[in-house]
Amino acid sequence: MGVTVLFFVACAAAFAAVLFKRETRPLLGLSVSKSALPNLIVGSVLLLVLYLLANLLHLDAASGLLWFVAGLAGQLLLPALGLRHGVSGILLLLAGFYLTWSAPDAAAVQIPALSYLFGLTAGKALNPSSAWEDLALPATWLIGHHWIAAISPESMIQPYQALLAVFLSVSLLMRAIQGTGLLPKSPSVLAPIFVVVTSGLAAWLGVQTLILKPALLSWVWLFTGGTLLSYLLGIGFAQSAQDNGDNTTDSEPSWLQGAIQLVLIGIAALVASRLFGSFGWLVLAVGLLANRSASPAVTVAGGFFLARTLLQGFLYQYNPNVTGINITHPYASAALYEGFAIMLLLPGLLRLLSTSTDTDQNANESNPHALTNTPAWSLLTVSSVLLGGLSNYFLHAEATGSLLVSLTVAGLGVGLLEKIQPAQAKQYPLLLTLLTINSALLSHELLDLGNEADKMQKLTVLGITLVVLLILVLFSQKIGSGRKPVQVS
Numbered sequence: 001m002g003v004t005v006l007f008f009v010a011c012a013a014a015f016a017a018v019l020f021k022r023e024t025r026p027l028l029g030l031s032v033s034k035s036a037l038p039n040l041i042v043g044s045v046l047l048l049v050l051y052l053l054a055n056l057l058h059l060d061a062a063s064g065l066l067w068f069v070a071g072l073a074g075q076l077l078l079p080a081l082g083l084r085h086g087v088s089g090i091l092l093l094l095a096g097f098y099l100t101w102s103a104p105d106a107a108a109v110q111i112p113a114l115s116y117l118f119g120l121t122a123g124k125a126l127n128p129s130s131a132w133e134d135l136a137l138p139a140t141w142l143i144g145h146h147w148i149a150a151i152s153p154e155s156m157i158q159p160y161q162a163l164l165a166v167f168l169s170v171s172l173l174m175r176a177i178q179g180t181g182l183l184p185k186s187p188s189v190l191a192p193i194f195v196v197v198t199s200g201l202a203a204w205l206g207v208q209t210l211i212l213k214p215a216l217l218s219w220v221w222l223f224t225g226g227t228l229l230s231y232l233l234g235i236g237f238a239q240s241a242q243d244n245g246d247n248t249t250d251s252e253p254s255w256l257q258g259a260i261q262l263v264l265i266g267i268a269a270l271v272a273s274r275l276f277g278s279f280g281w282l283v284l285a286v287g288l289l290a291n292r293s294a295s296p297a298v299t300v301a302g303g304f305f306l307a308r309t310l311l312q313g314f315l316y317q318y319n320p321n322v323t324g325i326n327i328t329h330p331y332a333s334a335a336l337y338e339g340f341a342i343m344l345l346l347p348g349l350l351r352l353l354s355t356s357t358d359t360d361q362n363a364n365e366s367n368p369h370a371l372t373n374t375p376a377w378s379l380l381t382v383s384s385v386l387l388g389g390l391s392n393y394f395l396h397a398e399a400t401g402s403l404l405v406s407l408t409v410a411g412l413g414v415g416l417l418e419k420i421q422p423a424q425a426k427q428y429p430l431l432l433t434l435l436t437i438n439s440a441l442l443s444h445e446l447l448d449l450g451n452e453a454d455k456m457q458k459l460t461v462l463g464i465t466l467v468v469l470l471i472l473v474l475f476s477q478k479i480g481s482g483r484k485p486v487q488v489s
Contacts, residue, residue, distance in 0.1 A: 043378030064115025075123020226287020339406025388439030
């Protein structure tokens with residue numbers, strides 16, 4: 001009960017920081033991008049068709065359709081209302097908290113929770129006007145619930161849920177304090193020190209008084225380390241916490257900066273997994289959220305930690321090799337190659353979509369997310385979803401896990417080291433990876449169906465899939481040709 005009260009107090013404080021902040025923009029105001037409508041409609045319809053297909057195949061994922069629609073609608077409609085920064089993410093987080101915390105059995109809501117996460121991730125991919133926090137806040141809780149229900153022993157389910165709720169509450173409180181503008185801006189090091197020290201002390205106090213398990217106090221160090229990491233990753237950038245809600249930097253990082261960030265994230269991931277286990281990656285992601293004015297590297301790091309934790313749930317549940325993935329196996333090796341190839345080609349594809357759809361340079365400068373205002377982008381989003389399901393069907397679990405691992409690792413490197421246009425879309429490689437992993441989890445029954453299918457059945461499915469994709473590509477090119485992005489508010 002105490003943890004629940006703390007969580008709702010933190011959400012209320014985050015709301016209050018938005019409500020009482022001096023801002024010329026109203027709390028609510030309709031804002032719609034007309035050029036994005038075809039992309040949103042095409043992508044949403046295709047994803048709903050996939051759920052219809054899941055129902056025909058009698059997959060468990062079909063039972064989570066309503067929560068998928070709720071997540072998709074939340075990511076598409078709430079930003080259209082013109083809500084101030086942070087409001088949409090908190091509302092979506094509250095819905096996810098209600099779904100999982102009120103359930104008597106954590107395993108009973110696995111499919112609804114994954115379906116809600118699937119809708120949120122797909123909605124973020126289709127609607128760039130939503131901030132990264134609108135996905136990161138609810139996704140952190142939902143992925144944490146999935147890991148806890150799938151991997152944790154039954155005696156530790158409730159303590160781990162309480163631990164996650166405490167850390168998430170502290171991050172929300174820290175974001176609320178920074179949102180008020182009360183922290184001094186000079187010297188620049190003062191605000192980071194305050195946030196890191198205060199978040200660590202608040203987390204220690206919450207765990208000490210609300211969770212009666214002294215062994216969990218050591219997790220406070222990891223959470224504090226995640227908060228510190230969020231500031232270390234921003235060193236060398238011109239930080240600008242803007243009121244419009246897109247906390248990104250104006251300058252592109254150099255290759256050296258990206259390499260340093262890659263090393264820092266790798267060290268943090270290794271320390272967390274070796275000393276705390278795979279749940280440590282999620283605690284790091286929660287710590288990153290405490291920094292409200294984050295650099296693009298922080299969003300990439302957060303996406304990596306979330307994807308890696310979700311991936312661990314897939315490997316634990318469906319990989320038959322208890323010692324891990326044998327990458328020397330021909331199928332696993334080929335899948336590993338495929339994942340790296342996809343991620344290395346993705347930045348070029350993003351640049352191609354950007355230049356081919358935005359013939360007006362001024363329009364491209366005024367709309368940094370213009371590349372997603374084309375049906376071709378919705379096709380790329382749906383293809384990421386199909387990749388997870390088709391891998392389950394055509395490959396065995398170990399090869400699918402190998403593919404997901406390579407997508408996650410390569411997505412981190414591409415997001416930090418490659419120049420992606422627009423710069424705000426540096427988290428998209430890992431965002432698409434999250435979609436693929438989520439799809440693989442929801443379509444896990446296809447692993448058995450694929451093992452039972454003969455070669456002729458697999459060739460038939462492959463042929464139908466290629467024909468459908470070809471039709472969709474031609475369709476997207478036809479309705480996307482000659483269009484210029486138009487912004488209306």
